[in-house]
Amino acid sequence: MDIILFGMQGSGKGTQGKILAEKYGLTVFDMGSQLRSMIESGSELGVKIKSIVESGNLVDDDTVLEVIENFLSKVPADKSVLFDGIPRTLKQSEGLLKLLEAKKRQTFALLVKISEKEAIKRLTERRVCSSCKEIYPAFFDGNICSACGGELITRQDDSNLDAIKQRLENYQNETTPVINQFYNIDRLIEVDGEQAIPDVTEEMIDKAGYLFS
Numbered sequence: 001m002d003i004i005l006f007g008m009q010g011s012g013k014g015t016q017g018k019i020l021a022e023k024y025g026l027t028v029f030d031m032g033s034q035l036r037s038m039i040e041s042g043s044e045l046g047v048k049i050k051s052i053v054e055s056g057n058l059v060d061d062d063t064v065l066e067v068i069e070n071f072l073s074k075v076p077a078d079k080s081v082l083f084d085g086i087p088r089t090l091k092q093s094e095g096l097l098k099l100l101e102a103k104k105r106q107t108f109a110l111l112v113k114i115s116e117k118e119a120i121k122r123l124t125e126r127r128v129c130s131s132c133k134e135i136y137p138a139f140f141d142g143n144i145c146s147a148c149g150g151e152l153i154t155r156q157d158d159s160n161l162d163a164i165k166q167r168l169e170n171y172q173n174e175t176t177p178v179i180n181q182f183y184n185i186d187r188l189i190e191v192d193g194e195q196a197i198p199d200v201t202e203e204m205i206d207k208a209g210y211l212f213s
């Protein structure tokens with residue numbers, strides 16, 4: 001069973017996805033590292049990606065799908081994949097589902113759900129170490145820097161508030177319709193991402209663990 005992970009920036013989906021992948025031995029598809037390894041391979045597709053990235057453009061939907069197809073061709077049929085970071089758009093989602101269907105792979109979507117208000121709170125209320133300046137997310141437990149032992153202080157980071165709001169708006173416009181699609185075909189599992197991290201994990205395993213047994 002393959003899993004497509006969804007969650008707004010600040011939802012902690014990356015942390016939860018990592019836990020799920022480790023617990024059930026899932027192969028993680030991470031777009032960033034896929035693109036890097038394609039470029040390093042020097043293949044025809046890699047050369048194309050390199051020129052897109054170097055020109056400062058976003059990798060288009062068709063190229064994203066080529067990367068996924070290439071990745072899937074190397075995954076054994078009995079190995080489950082966790083997709084993190086894709087699909088971001090309906091076009092990517094439709095293409096991905098076609099690829100998975102052609103390989104007779106089953107898919108569920110998993111949404112770590114937080115409100116936009118909570119996302120903004122988490123993304124702006126970051127703390128910083130007063131000594132080494134390491135940045136910590138709002139949900140980090142404790143007041144001591146794990147790198148140097150310095151004291152963590154709140155830094156209201158409004159300078160990038162507009163950028164954060166823009167990213168959340170893109171998510172609502174482009175990715176929410178993809179999530180709704182999975183809901184409509186009864187292939188969506190939702191967990192409450194506003195709980196403490198271990199509680200989110202527990203709910204996720206309660207609701208999704210059976211998919212891997």
Ligand SMILES: [Zn+2]
Pocket residue numbers: 129130131132133134145146147148149150
């Ligand atoms: Zn520090």
